[in-house]
Amino acid sequence: MTTDDTPEFDLAGFQSELGAAAGALQAFAQGPAKRAANDVSASFERAGVRIARALGDAAVGGEDAFKRLAKVILEELAKIALQQLFTKGGPGLSFFGARAGGGPVNVGGAYLVGERGPELFVPRQAGEVAQPGGAVAVHFHLGSAADVSAVARHQGQIAAAIARAVAYGRRNL
Numbered sequence: 001m002t003t004d005d006t007p008e009f010d011l012a013g014f015q016s017e018l019g020a021a022a023g024a025l026q027a028f029a030q031g032p033a034k035r036a037a038n039d040v041s042a043s044f045e046r047a048g049v050r051i052a053r054a055l056g057d058a059a060v061g062g063e064d065a066f067k068r069l070a071k072v073i074l075e076e077l078a079k080i081a082l083q084q085l086f087t088k089g090g091p092g093l094s095f096f097g098a099r100a101g102g103g104p105v106n107v108g109g110a111y112l113v114g115e116r117g118p119e120l121f122v123p124r125q126a127g128e129v130a131q132p133g134g135a136v137a138v139h140f141h142l143g144s145a146a147d148v149s150a151v152a153r154h155q156g157q158i159a160a161a162i163a164r165a166v167a168y169g170r171r172n173l
Contacts, residue, residue, distance in 0.1 A: 078118040102131030 079098065096109035105111055105123045113121045113129055121129070151158070 075118055079112055099129040102129050104128050 094109040096106065096111055098112040099105060099121070100113055104126070105121070105128065106126050107123060109122075111121045111123070111129070113119050
């Protein structure tokens, strides 16, 4: 002790306390603080993935919606152009409307049809444009020796043949 009643500075004790504080801080940084930082990082990563997925879905959905809108606009413009063509001194035919969904047709006029875009149909006789879709009958002819067990044994081949027929029909609509 000094003579003025001021306690003497204990350097060894201070270094010991400083070492203990550094150890506690190091343990905190490597334990709870590191886990918290990792949890925050993982949360941001998950949020980033969800945001990227949502933006991707919006881009794809928006592109599809825009394509559908453009198709409708082009079809409407084609209808207007055809109406103008037929009402303003065109080829001498009347424009009787559209039959994309099927319906009756008469001689002497033109109809807008087409499954792959607008097409002009001028019938030579009255009739009907069949509506797309509807029932399709599929017939299988089995030999005289066929029985229920034969059909069961070949159900995979039958299902594959039906799938091919449906795919062929879709391509050629």
